[in-house]
Amino acid sequence: MSDARCRHGFAATAEHPRGALAGLGALLLPPEAGGPSSQQLAGVLGGYLRRTPHPVGPAVRAVAGALDGAARLLDGDRLVDLDLATRERMLDRLASSPRTELLLDGLKALVLLTHGADAFADELLDRAGRDVPARPDAAMTVVPSTQLAATVRTDVVVVGSGAGGAMAARQLAAAGLEVLVVEEGRRFGVEDFRTTHPLERWTAMYRDAGTTAAVGNPPVVLPLGRGVGGTTLVNSGTSFRTPDRVLGRWRDRHGVDLADAAGFSGLLDEVERTIATAPVPADVMGRNGELTLVGAERLGWSSGPLVRNAPGCGGCCQCALGCPRNAKYGVHLNALPQACELGARIVSEARVTRVLHDGGRVTGVLARRPDGSALRIEAPRVVVACGTTETPPLLMRSGLGGHRQLGRNLALHPAVGASARFAEPVTSWVGVLQSAQVDQFHASDGIMLEATAMPPGMGSIGMPGYGRALVAELDRAEHYASLGAMIADAPAGSVRRIGGRTLIRYQLTRTDGHRLLRAIALMGRVLLAAGGDEVVTGLPGQPPVTDVEELDRVLADADPRRLHLTAFHPTGTARMGADAQRSPVDERGRLRGAEGLWVADGSVVPSCPEVNPQVTIMALALGIADGIVAHG
Ligand SMILES: Cc1cc2nc3c(=O)[nH]c(=O)nc-3n(C[C@H](O)[C@H](O)[C@H](O)COP(=O)(O)OP(=O)(O)OC[C@H]3O[C@@H](n4cnc5c(N)ncnc54)[C@H](O)[C@@H]3O)c2cc1C
Ligand code: SF4
Structure with a gap:
């Protein structure tokens, strides 16, 4: 599919003016009724689909093709050529059956998201360009993985640079350890957020271009950030302290001493200071x-x-696409630069494929670079902080997934x-x-x-x-x-490896x-x-x-x-706790059955934290890192 045009850097595709995607556009937003040009809409949707991982794009095109085929079969015309009344009859039929209605709503969400983002791109970018950033990008030592030698050595590798990984890295660097943070995504800066088309940002900063979902009845859309700073790059900045009743449950039922409210409040204070909440x-x-x-x-x-955590916020409502004022104070603006100042380095664009170990003793990690080459990082300590849905699959494909509860107990805070x-x-x-x-x-x-x-x-x-x-x-x-x-919510989901792919399930x-x-x-x-x-x-x-x-x-x-469900707060798939049967990770964050491996992200959260979780995850990561320093 060739590019049709580039608007603010977003390459739409050159869709056939009477093709299936144009038909879908005409069905949902009829131009005769004041809707957008079907061809233009099809091009933007096509551009988005091209950026989604297999099989999302082909699947959406196949469904649009089936609708187009049905129109030809029943009415003898392509969908885009049917008159408005005939298209409306078709819509009525689709909306009247629960099965096709779910499909129709999924297509509608895609069409409206892509069309809406494109239609407002000028306004959004004008606003972003007019606002003066509250602060410049922070100085960080970020090395794209292709610029590193094939093998490097360090004291500790932190896998993932999000809420948990960043806080752990800073604490470990402060203790004098040589720290390498390895991040799958790239570094984004304020200029990206001020000048790039919203759909380009959406597809670049979210895993699977924002199409990650948990399979279930109903399915749950589950967006996850990917980049230096992890999901804090795209989150809304809402910053709740963990409620005492939740901490009490973790201490009493899960045996997590770290969650003792008196001690944990010091960690929460430290997080709030670092990310500047108000x-x-x-x-x-x-x-x-x-x-x-x-x-x-x-x-x-x-x-x-x-x-x-957004000192200097100007209220431009773009948090989910990266803050064009650098006001939202994600970890790319505080904990990560602080870690770098203390000597840590961040390796970007490297997906860790395995944790290396010898007889249960961790020896480092193996990562894949964008050019397909391998990067080997040797280290006696590894902190895994890939996020709730990525940490269990990494441990499983590394041969460290033996604990029966690993990947289970997924709570989503739906x-x-x-x-x-x-x-x-x-x-x-x-x-x-x-x-x-x-x-x-x-x-x-x-x-x-x-x-x-x-x-x-x-x-x-x-x-x-x-x-x-x-x-x-x-x-x-x-x-x-x-x-x-x-x-x-109660824990009702799991993350599994099936046929080399990750499958997230959640049954409400x-x-x-x-x-x-x-x-x-x-x-x-x-x-x-x-x-x-x-x-x-x-x-x-x-x-x-x-x-x-x-x-x-x-x-x-x-x-x-x-129901149409979305979830932004997955937790619990490697929950920490004192009971060796119930918890894959012990009360100090160590993966059971491995030596030299800690987990410090949303996956260790023992049960749904009942509030937006970034502060909780950061505080747990601080506590786990303090434990590494204290006990080795
Ligand atoms: C749109 C949105 C809005 C949100 N709003 C809020 C909010 O307002 N308040 C709040 O408290 N929470 C919010 N959250 C949730 C919060 O941001 C997350 O819970 C938190 O960031 C999770 O921290 P984490 O360390 O577990 O993972 P993440 O922050 O997701 O970091 C994990 C990092 O690991 C990287 N990674 C994964 N696998 C690998 C690998 N194999 N190799 C190398 N790197 C890897 C990922 O690319 C990612 O950068 C929001 C989430 C979303 C999606
Ligand atoms: S924090 Fe959100 S609302 Fe505030 S300036 Fe940044 S993007 Fe806009």
Whole structure:
């Protein structure tokens, strides 16, 4: 597929004007009703699909091709050539069956995400270009892997440079150890975030171009960051301390002494100092957050601005694409440069394929470079911090996956969204992306509501309807406010290696499914109390509701297995604990059955932390690294 054009560096593909992707565009966003040019939309979608890993792109093209084929079979014309009424009949048929509706919603999300990001690219980049960065990029010793000799030696290798890896690296370097951090992704800088098309950023900074998902009923979309700084590059900056009740559970039920609230609070303090947390200031909160607080206040529910690590935030709502002001203070701006100042080096663009060991004693790691060559790093200590979904597969393919619980106990802190249309313009994409919390039901029910918008244009994926109705809603996008809700879930998933590939599974429990429906009910109440005219519940096939009675009626009949779920906080697949049978990693972070190997990322978190987890993961990593220094 050749490139059609380059806009802000995003290469769209030259799709056939009457091809299957153009047909898909015409079906979902009909140009006759004011939708975009189907060919242009097809080119942008094609460009995105080209960047997705096998088999996502071919699969989407195959489904679009099947729809096009069905149109030809039934009506004798290509999908793009059918008249609007015939396409609408086709949409009705697809939306009326649960099986095809799930497929249709998946295609709709892709079309709206890519079209919305492209349509708003100029506005987003203009805004990014106008803002003066709060700080320059930090000085770091980052060496692209191809510039290293084939074999190097060091005292300790840290695999992964995200929340956990960065904090561990800094602590180890501070103790005088020679540290090499190995990161699969590349280094991104503020100029990337100020000048690059949003879709280019999305596909470069997320694993699998943002298409990672857990298989289950329902499936769960699971975005994961990849780059120097890990997922902190793209996260929303929300910074919660681990609740004491959760720490108590980890200490008492899992035997994790590190989680003793008195000692752990020192680690949390240190994390907060390092990443500079503070409540969202009123002047960048944005209308989306303000309306959330208004709704909660009218209901008498506990709420407030979120605490974030973003000193100098200008409220441009692009956190999920990298911060163009360098305000969001991810670990690429603090812990990693601090580690480098203490002598650590970061090797970028090297995927560690195996941890090397001899008779159970770790001897280093083997990594693959972009040119296919091998990089061997010899070290007596290895800290694995690849993230919850990548750490178990690395240990398994290294022959260190013997513990029966490794890869199990995956908790996701699953999330649902709801939005509401207001008479006033809300312009949710002006202001902080994640700005305010409603924590009234957090301790009692494990449900946390957070005012969450999407980067400019991308929020359209939550719009209701298809076809003509969808185009009409896109025209009113400015009037929508949106909320997200996360629930403290039971561990219900796993990460496995099957046929050389990683398979993530997650089967929502019945209890958690109903908790998610309750979360939608709570979000709907906040939005209605804030003055929303119509609430979009996100439940498939359900029209917007206008009052609480209707909301409850719709939810009473809803099936949790048809929810559209996303999760941003996977944890637990190598949980730490004192019980050798239950926990693959001991209470000090050491992988059982290996010598010289520690794990220090989201995978060691013993159970769902019930809050956005970056601070918890960082504090655990600090504690584990302190243990390495103290005990060797
Ligand atoms: C969109 C989004 C928004 C979020 N918002 C928030 C928020 O507001 N607040 C919050 O607390 N949490 C948030 N999170 C979650 C939080 O950022 C993560 O939980 C946290 O960063 C996980 O830390 P980690 O060290 O386990 O892994 P990561 O930070 O994901 O780091 C793992 C690193 O390891 C690298 N790696 C993986 N495999 C290999 C390999 N084989 N070789 C070399 N390198 C490898 C990866 O490329 C990655 O850079 C968000 C997540 C997402 C996706
Ligand atoms: S809203 Fe996010 S991306 Fe925008 S300036 Fe603030 S932290 Fe950065």
